[in-house]
Amino acid sequence: MSGLLFVLSGPSGVGKSTLRKEVMKRCPALKYSISYTSRAPRRDEKEGVDYYFVDMETFEEMKEKGEFIEWAKVHGNYYGTPRRQVEEWLKEGFDVILEIDVQGAKQVKKNCPDGIFIFIAPPSLKTLEQRLRERNSDPEDEILLRMTNAHLEMQSIRDYNYLVVNDVLEEAVDKLRSIIIAERCRIR
Amino acid sequence: MSGLLFVLSGPSGVGKSTLRKEVMKRCPALKYSISYTSRAPRRDEKEGVDYYFVDMETFEEMKEKGEFIEWAKVHGNYYGTPRRQVEEWLKEGFDVILEIDVQGAKQVKKNCPDGIFIFIAPPSLKTLEQRLRERNSDPEDEILLRMTNAHLEMQSIRDYNYLVVNDVLEEAVDKLRSIIIAERCRIR
Numbered sequence: 001m002s003g004l005l006f007v008l009s010g011p012s013g014v015g016k017s018t019l020r021k022e023v024m025k026r027c028p029a030l031k032y033s034i035s036y037t038s039r040a041p042r043r044d045e046k047e048g049v050d051y052y053f054v055d056m057e058t059f060e061e062m063k064e065k066g067e068f069i070e071w072a073k074v075h076g077n078y079y080g081t082p083r084r085q086v087e088e089w090l091k092e093g094f095d096v097i098l099e100i101d102v103q104g105a106k107q108v109k110k111n112c113p114d115g116i117f118i119f120i121a122p123p124s125l126k127t128l129e130q131r132l133r134e135r136n137s138d139p140e141d142e143i144l145l146r147m148t149n150a151h152l153e154m155q156s157i158r159d160y161n162y163l164v165v166n167d168v169l170e171e172a173v174d175k176l177r178s179i180i181i182a183e184r185c186r187i188r
Numbered sequence: 189m190s191g192l193l194f195v196l197s198g199p200s201g202v203g204k205s206t207l208r209k210e211v212m213k214r215c216p217a218l219k220y221s222i223s224y225t226s227r228a229p230r231r232d233e234k235e236g237v238d239y240y241f242v243d244m245e246t247f248e249e250m251k252e253k254g255e256f257i258e259w260a261k262v263h264g265n266y267y268g269t270p271r272r273q274v275e276e277w278l279k280e281g282f283d284v285i286l287e288i289d290v291q292g293a294k295q296v297k298k299n300c301p302d303g304i305f306i307f308i309a310p311p312s313l314k315t316l317e318q319r320l321r322e323r324n325s326d327p328e329d330e331i332l333l334r335m336t337n338a339h340l341e342m343q344s345i346r347d348y349n350y351l352v353v354n355d356v357l358e359e360a361v362d363k364l365r366s367i368i369i370a371e372r373c374r375i376r
Binding site (some may be wrong): 119133157158160162163164174175177178179180181182183185186187 | 373
């Protein structure tokens with residue numbers, strides 16, 4: 001019996017990381033695939049915990065070798081999910097959660113149509129902009145780029161199985177946990 | 189926007205009533221449609237709370253008039269869900285939960301294919317038999333009839349969307365609640 005693949009996606013700054021970490025505390029049987037990125041670590045990010053940080057050249061080599069289940073260049077930086085670990089976990093029957101951007105989710109949907117795709121949306125685009133500014137780790141032009149992309153990304157909601165609006169964190173975590181538990185009860 | 193129809197079903201004695209009552213405490217926005225039955229009330233059952241208790245003749249008249257969204261004769265007694273109230277609630281956008289036997293669920297599936305069908309199963313048929321005997325409200329031949337039906341009913345699981353095994357009550361209630369919350373997040 002194969003495990004379930006949960007794909008958490010949504011605009012940059014919507015709170016995917018926080019949600020994913022909180023839901024993993026409540027659903028311990030979930031395996032998280034750590035992504036590779038070519039961008040520099042943010043203040044609080046740790047190698048091998050939040051990401052594997054590599055340079056552009058290393059990333060491009062891995063990409064050429066087909067080592068990513070999905071990869072994307074977002075705001076000038078590469079992000080990718082290593083293929084082998086995810087496939088092994090699923091085969092062994094473990095449920096896996098990915099936390100990726102909207103471009104990446106589209107690729108996973110093509111490769112793994114049986115995945116469970118969850119779109120995390122902000123209560124409004126205005127709230128999203130405030131959150132990006134409060135995070136205070138990105139320069140102004142990057143914030144504007146992220147906002148433009150968010151507008152476009154909101155239009156792909158219909159390609160997803162579930163929508164979770166991240167307004168009150170505890171409620172959003174509960175919804176995410178419910179989706180995982182419900183999918184485990186689903187008859188396929 | 190129309191409400192969601194949750195159909196809770198499974199063999200007699202599996203604990204549908206208890207589960208339904210517990211989940212309604214945790215999901216207050218759920219409307220419960222009280223069924224009609226021609227059987228006599230059990231010790232702890234109340235008119236207009238657990239069922240509307242009517243005689244065989246009244247039930248058959250309502251049935252002829254098409255007043256039931258589903259009805260069934262189970263172990264010699266009629267059970268039926270009144271149509272009008274359920275349809276009104278759904279139209280007004282309320283989510284509705286039905287607690288019905290497996291025959292009844294089949295009829296609802298024909299009439300409302302968009303309903304969400306949840307099968308409640310016992311951990312084993314042996315456990316089910318113990319529970320029926322502990323309930324101590326049914327005569328021996330009725331228990332044997334229920335067990336024979338349970339065997340058959342377990343084979344219709346594949347017609348349902350979800351399977352919840354009622355082993356530890358709290359866990360089963362949590363699963364049921366998760367299914368309801370998840371379905372409210374589902375993109376249709």
